[in-house]
Amino acid sequence: MKSVSIADLMAQSGVAFGTSGARGLVSAMTDRVCFAYTAAFLQHLSAIGQFKHGTHVAIAGDLRPSSPRIMAACAAAVRHMGGAVDHCGFVPSPAVAAYGFAQGILSLMVTGSHIPDDRNGIKFNRTDGEVLKVDELAIRAQSVMLPDLFDGAGMLKDPAPAEPLVDVATAYIARYVEFFGPHALSGMTLGIYEHSAVGRDILVALVEALAGEAVSLGRSEKFIPVDTEAVRPEDQALARQWAAEFGLDAILSTDGDSDRPLLADEAGLWMRGDVLGILCARAMVIDAIATPVSCNSAVELSGLFAAVRRTRIGSPFVIEAMNGLVAEGRASVCGYEANGGFLLATPVAVEGRTLGALPTRDAVLPILSVLVDARRRGVTLSALQAQLPERYTFSERLQDYPTAQSQALIAHLEQGDEAAILARLTNMFGRLAGKADGIDRTDGLRIHFAGGDIIHLRPSGNAPELRCYTESDSPERAAALNGEALALVRDYSVPA
Structure with a gap:
């Protein structure tokens, strides 16, 4: 047995906590590292x-090639710590989390979400929700005793079966069939872009059950890194x-671990996740919303909700804000992110069902809520979106851009007082958007311009990328502004 500091192990391996659990290169996520983190x-x-001792822990994974090995390492850690493993197989992150919450047990999901499969991760859940930032700090502060189970490369010498x-999928499907009713999607023809999403079969089963x-x-046995915030051009063209080919009412899909949605309208145009969140909250008659600062400002402009709380980006921050709204006594509370992930x-209660x-x-x-609402109102998805204020967002990223x-x-852009910062931002981005007249440092640098x-x-x-979110009064303008801003940043040299 050897004592290992988690903080030291994170520094050595490069596998660290980001916005959705611990993530890193598969080559760095040895069995020893994953065992220690668990x-x-x-x-x-x-x-x-x-x-x-004796407590059960639920474990599931996505369809990356490395997930079964990492799941086995996590299971070995649970057994070593005196727990029992509930092996939930390959199911969506929210399905294993819902099982854990219902059973009152811990759960974890081996997934890298939407990032390429040379990387993976572990998402940890408490008995009552996702781990929060305070939990992450406490995990980093641990030192654990590692048994002599690993070879020189840090892999388990004798992995147990x-x-x-x-089965957690059946209850997850039943949750929505019971709420929406067995005829909720009657008359709708819906495409399921399956790719390599772990919840692809569940989506098909749900559509048919409704x-x-x-x-x-588009089913694929090779992992495809579908990012719901930055949909690949080939996926836009496919939709x-x-x-057009199948006369679809909509196309449904998710990211790799099926906790972030993709929904395309009748023309095959993918809906933005933050718009989907507003429409879902409206359909579910929600009172108060927590959402990151990067999301569409139509949520406030719509006047549909009694309270909106803006947060840093990442579900732990959204959950903290949701907990605050619940503590205030709000009647119903949800959260959503720009990636479309929705937290309840x-x-x-809607139409007598809870x-x-x-x-x-x-x-x-x-x-499902947006599809059912469109059907109930007798409108297309594009017409449903048109009912919201005309604010449009777009996001993309510079890949292989070191953190x-x-x-x-x-840091360079934020030097000086606010007047100096605004002048520098106007000088940098003025030809794209005019005069900078406000900044928001909630998460990154959010720049407001006089023209809107x-x-x-x-x-x-969690990756060597720089994200760029843009918002404007037309989808074309938001997309063009994003591309121009990223091109400018890519070619910009920070003064020494």
């Missing part, structure tokens, strides 16, 4: 009374092609 998670949760499969016609599209903090809370990122609820470079850029445009720069929390 042991530290359990050790921390033991200290606050959520884990003890997985426990018998625990009496819709499901058309399976338009499929919508309280039960909601849906229980699920305070973790979910893809199914926003997809240190992103941070240096932001917004440019928001933010280093990624």
Whole structure:
């Protein structure tokens, strides 16, 4: 047995906590590293009374090639710490989380979400919700005892076979069929862009269970990094092609671990996640919303909600704000992100049916609620979107842009007092958007311009990327502004 500091291990391996759990290169996520992180998670949760000897821990994973190995390493850590493993197989992140919450047990999901499969990650859940930033700090502060189970490369010398499969998919499907009703999608023809999403079969099953016609599209046995905030050009073209070819009412999809939705309208145009969030909250008759600063300002302009709280980007921050709204006594509370992931903090009742809370990122609820609402109103998805104020967002990123470079850029742009900062931003972006007249430092640097445009720069929390979010009064303008801003940033040299 050897004592290992998690903080030291994070520094050595480069596998660190970002906005959605611990992530890193697969080559760095050795069995030893994954075992240690899981042991530290359990050790921390033991200290606050959520884990003890004999407690069950649910484990699931996405369809990346590395996920089964990492799941086995996490399971070995659970057994070593005296727990029992509920092996949930390959199911969506919200499905294993919902199972854990219902059982009152911890859960974890092996997933890198939307990033390429040379990377992976582990997302940890408490018995009552996702781990928060305070939990992450406590996990980093742990030192754990590692047994002599690993070879010189940090891999398990004798991996144990997985426990018998625990079915969590059936209850996850039933949650939505019972709430929406068995005829909720009757008469709708819906394409399912399956690609390599772990929830692809569940989406087909849900559409059929709700009496819709499901058309399976684009299934892949090779992992495809579908990012719901930055939809690839080839996926945009495929959706338009499929919508025309099959006469679809909509196209449904998700990211790799199926906690972030993608929904395209009848023309095959993918809806923005922050618009989907507003429409879902309206359909679910939500009172109060927590949402990151990067999301569409139509949520305030619509006047549909009694309270809107803006947060940093990442579900832990959204959850903290949701908890605050619940503590205020708000009747119904949700959160959503620009990636479309929807979090339900309280039960909601619609037309005599009640849906229980699920305070973790979910893809199914926003997809189904918006489809059902469009059908109930007798309008297309594009017409449903047109009912909101005309504000449009777009996001893209510079890939292979080192985090240190992103941070240096932001630090340079933020030098001096506010007048100096605004002058520098006007000098840099003025030919694109005019005079900069306001900044928001909630997360990254969000720049407001006198003409109504917004440019928001933010280093990624889990990959060598610089994110850019833009907002304007037309989708074309938001997209063009984004491309121009990224091109300018890419060619910009921070003064020494």
